[in-house]
Amino acid sequence: MTNALELDGLRMHFGPVRAVDGVSLTIPRGGVTALVGESGSGKSTVGRCVVRLLKPTGGVVRIGGVDVTRLSRRELRPHRAEVSIVFQDPAGSLDPRMLVGDVVAEPLRLAGGSRLSRRARQQRVSEALAEVGLRDEVARRYPHELSGGQRQRVSIARALISSPALLIADEPTSALDVSVQASVLNLLADLQRDIGFACLFITHNLAAVEYLADQIAVMYLGKLMETGSREQIFARPAHPYTQALLAAAPVADPVRQRAQQKVLLGDDMPSALDPPSGCVFRTRCPLAFEKCALEVPPPVRIGDGEAACHLVQADGTRPDVRTGAHG
Ligand SMILES: Nc1ncnc2c1ncn2[C@@H]1O[C@H](COP(=O)(O)OP(=O)(O)OP(=O)(O)O)[C@@H](O)[C@H]1O
Ligand SMILES: [Mg+2]
Numbered sequence: 001m002t003n004a005l006e007l008d009g010l011r012m013h014f015g016p017v018r019a020v021d022g023v024s025l026t027i028p029r030g031g032v033t034a035l036v037g038e039s040g041s042g043k044s045t046v047g048r049c050v051v052r053l054l055k056p057t058g059g060v061v062r063i064g065g066v067d068v069t070r071l072s073r074r075e076l077r078p079h080r081a082e083v084s085i086v087f088q089d090p091a092g093s094l095d096p097r098m099l100v101g102d103v104v105a106e107p108l109r110l111a112g113g114s115r116l117s118r119r120a121r122q123q124r125v126s127e128a129l130a131e132v133g134l135r136d137e138v139a140r141r142y143p144h145e146l147s148g149g150q151r152q153r154v155s156i157a158r159a160l161i162s163s164p165a166l167l168i169a170d171e172p173t174s175a176l177d178v179s180v181q182a183s184v185l186n187l188l189a190d191l192q193r194d195i196g197f198a199c200l201f202i203t204h205n206l207a208a209v210e211y212l213a214d215q216i217a218v219m220y221l222g223k224l225m226e227t228g229s230r231e232q233i234f235a236r237p238a239h240p241y242t243q244a245l246l247a248a249a250p251v252a253d254p255v256r257q258r259a260q261q262k263v264l265l266g267d268d269m270p271s272a273l274d275p276p277s278g279c280v281f282r283t284r285c286p287l288a289f290e291k292c293a294l295e296v297p298p299p300v301r302i303g304d305g306e307a308a309c310h311l312v313q314a315d316g317t318r319p320d321v322r323t324g325a326h327g
Contacts (some may be wrong), residue, residue, distance in 0.1 A: 002065035004029045004166045004198030005050065005083075011058030012045050017272050019045040021222035022059065024299075027215070029165065032192060032199045034209035034230075036245070037219035038269055043202045046219075047168045050200065051085045052076060064165055081111040084159035088171040090151035094143040100154055101125050101139030107162040128157040132187060149180035156188065160195070167192075170202045185212070206245050210234065218242045221280040222272055228305025238307040238318040240285050247322065279310065287311060287319050 005027040012020040020042045027033045035043050048054040050061055052068065061069045063082055071079070084107070087093040094103055104125050108116060116124070126136050132153040143151055152172060159167060169188060173181040189212050192199055203209055209216065209230075216233040218226045218241060226239035237243045244265050265284045270276060276283045282292035291310050299306040300314050311319040 001029065003027060003062070004031065004064065005200065006062040006065075007046070007050075007059065008062070009059035010046065010049060010056055010061060012042075012049055012054055013057045018222050018275060019272055020049065020056075021275075023219070023222075023224055024059075025217055025224065025227065027166070027198045027200060030196045030198055031215060032201060032213045033215040033217055034201045034203060034206075034213035035217050035219055036203055036206050036209065038204060040221075040269055040272065041219045042222045042272070043204075043219055044170050047085060047170045047200065047202055050166075050168055051083055053085075081107065081162040082164055083166040083168065084162065084164040085168040085170060086152070086155050086159045086172045089175045090148060090155045091143070091175075093155060094151060094158075096143055098142075099139065100129075100141050100143060100146070103143065103154060104128055104139070104158045104161055107158060111162055124161060125157075128161045129154075131160070131191065132157045147180075148176050149184055152176060152184050153187065156184075156191070160191065160197070163195075164197060166198045166200070168200045168202070171204070172201075173208075174203070174205075188212070218245065221269060221275050223280055224299070224306075224308065225281060226305060226307040226309075228303060228307075232303045232305055236303065236318075238302045238305075238312045239309050240287050240311070240319055240321045241281050242307075243319075243321045244286075279308070286321050287324065 003026050007023050007025045010020055010023040023046060025033065035046060037043055045054065049056045056069060060067055063079060066079065068076060068079055105121050108121060108124060125139055129136060129138055134150065134153050143154065146154065172188065173184050176184060201209060201213060213230050216228060216230055217224055218239065220241055225241045233242060237246055267284065270283055278293045278295055279297050282288040285292065297308045297310045299308045300312050302312055302314065302316065302318065
């Protein structure tokens, strides 16, 4: 069976800035993978490469088994409908001059849906709005007349109207009021379960994906530190970075969470302009030793996932940042 998405050594360098530096990841059909990491780790850049808002500088992107990495804009057109993206900020990603109905219908038009009659298109728009819990009359409003939560529902309706096999959701709730974040997250989870599209869910908040993702990929400074099933990542994280993120995760208060993380991780992430030699995480890793500055750790198979750390071994040996023990 073909996978919904395969990334093979994906690279996106902006001149000297190594925003994404060799990311390999597979999402099976209907699977939900969370891409987690601190601000600036390269998560959105991965998403933008997948939907080809950016043309990768290296590696391969396969969607539904088809290598789309080096297709031209015209060659991409027949594949347009297979992947959609929902952005963080619904105000900025919806055209303010277009009626909501036209915003939602646009992907149908772009995919050659002009062959659909006006009536059929309106019908599809009503269905799409109903699926995200919005009434029909919203179609005749402008985006600015809606609340933030309603606008994000519109973005979701728009993203799903072309029945994509893969949805990229880039921090879809983090610009919303805390009071509506959960309802939009639940909506996405319900739609995913009902429709069965695959999803790359991008977030900086590991705790938020516990009930959504079946696979988790932890990113740091352009590279994947660890991947694995949700069960494994939460119960037996192997990489020191994942462990540090989890040790800080269960706190509801973001200020306290940052403070907790600081105890384990110290300063902010170094710049992607000048990443550390060897393991990029070593300058903040409480367990770093000589080898970490000299050699890039290759991903090692552990349990049902992989971790890129010199202290992780295929026999199951893994470090523990809280005790400082290795083994
Ligand atoms: N067009 C660009 N030109 C130059 N550098 C860029 C560009 N886009 C992103 N970057 C850099 O690439 C790195 C990764 O950025 P990216 O937006 O992918 O991170 P992110 O993980 O999505 O962060 P956040 O959680 O803040 O959204 C950052 O150092 C950023 O400054
Ligand atoms: Mg981002």
